[in-house]
Amino acid sequence: MKLLTLIFLFFIIIGCKDTDDIKTTKKNKGKINFTFLGEIKDTLIIPNIKYAQYSPVITFITKENPYIDQVIVMDSNTKLDSLEINFDEIILRHQYRLENIYYLFNSGDSIIYTSIKNDFPKYHVYNKEKNKKYMDNDYAILKEKVLGKIKPRDFMFFEFSEISPSKENPDDMVMKYLTRLNSQYNLESKFLDSLYHKNMLSEAFYILQTQKIRFDLYNFSISTYEGDEYYIDNKDLLLNELQNDSLVKYYFFKEFLQRVSFLEYSKGGEIKEHDVLEQYNHVKKSELFLPQSKRYLMHNLLKQIANEKSTLDFESKFQEFSLLKESEVLISDIKERYLTDFSTIKKATDSVYLITTDKIKTNLKRLIEVHKEKVIYIDFWASWCAPCRAAMPASKKLQEKYKDKEVVFIYISIDRNFNDWINASKEEGLLLNKNSILGVNYPSAKFYKELKLKSIPRYILYDKKGNLVHQNAPEPSSGIEITELLDKYLLK
Incomplete structure (x- = not known):
């Protein structure tokens, strides 16, 4: 009774605050409407480590495509005003303090996002009069209010925040942490049951949260130093969970599938050298995974093959994947990401082929000719290259300095994934x-081999006659070194 009183008092307080401060949005039938008030923030603090953003922060899944998360907000500390989503229903996932918070929304919902209690995310649906008795969208806030802060079920966080700074035996610390997590799991399970039996949570949300905390515990346990042993000791239980094929729409189940897939392929950790091609073949032949799970895993591994293996390996596996039934949405995703319609020029060696953001084909020779009579400074980079990204502010300053002079700055990405670029x-x-373009046939082109372009960032310089005069030009942040060089060729 004490717990229930606390719950109702808590929601009277936050409920009054919301209706006073927020103006409702006009309902748009057939769409899900979002209004965002304030920045999308996160207050995650990892002891002993400078905070690093994770992304994406807010995504959603649809029943039409349960495999691929669609991104609403990529990074925290982002400003977004409003958004319309044209689906009958979505499952929204907001990653906050390493916790995935889920929300269920339907066509016609008008939703306002705010942040309370140190920027804690809050989504309020204004048109759901009939469902006002349910507290689904406030569950995460209520859980913290009643149970206190829950320890993140994320092994990397635990490793950095507790193991690294400690002198205690890591294995002993893992066992203690697992004991705490199991205790948290039991407390939250009872808390969920209490709310559900009091008719304060919808059945759909109750089932989702029950599944989430169970799989969060599995995923943490498998990811620890003794994860292989945990998997072997609990193999029957864990393999039985694979029967929940419809859960593939949830991130926690996708994570579970990836971990189980790897442990089955590696025979419980016996195989130390990971080969993504072999794992792909293992999943393809395996009878453990039901159709939706198998499609998801093969798609995920195919992306790894595209990023890590040769073009021939990727094309061979993509051809196999294209024959899978009910995989149209995944096949389209691969075609979009990895430019399969450009497979011929991706293998070409005679020229450096380039693709614009609109997927218009060009080449480096043509680009140099277009900018003849100008000094051309080319920056080779990629989305995954941290030093490349760190150099961008200096590059922009350099570009600003020479904006009224005959210098052209060209950015060529060597990403394999078009969407990442x-x-x-x-x-x-x-x-x-x-002048920002994608090098679609890297590293096949003869030019890249002659340039010995194996690491990035890398900068090269062409003079006004279109001659390559520097194969290793100074970086944008080199100050007088790069400015003297540019000035020198401007005078020639």
């Missing part, structure tokens, strides 16, 4: 830059 270009302010 687009997203990174957006973040770096290069998306609308007509």
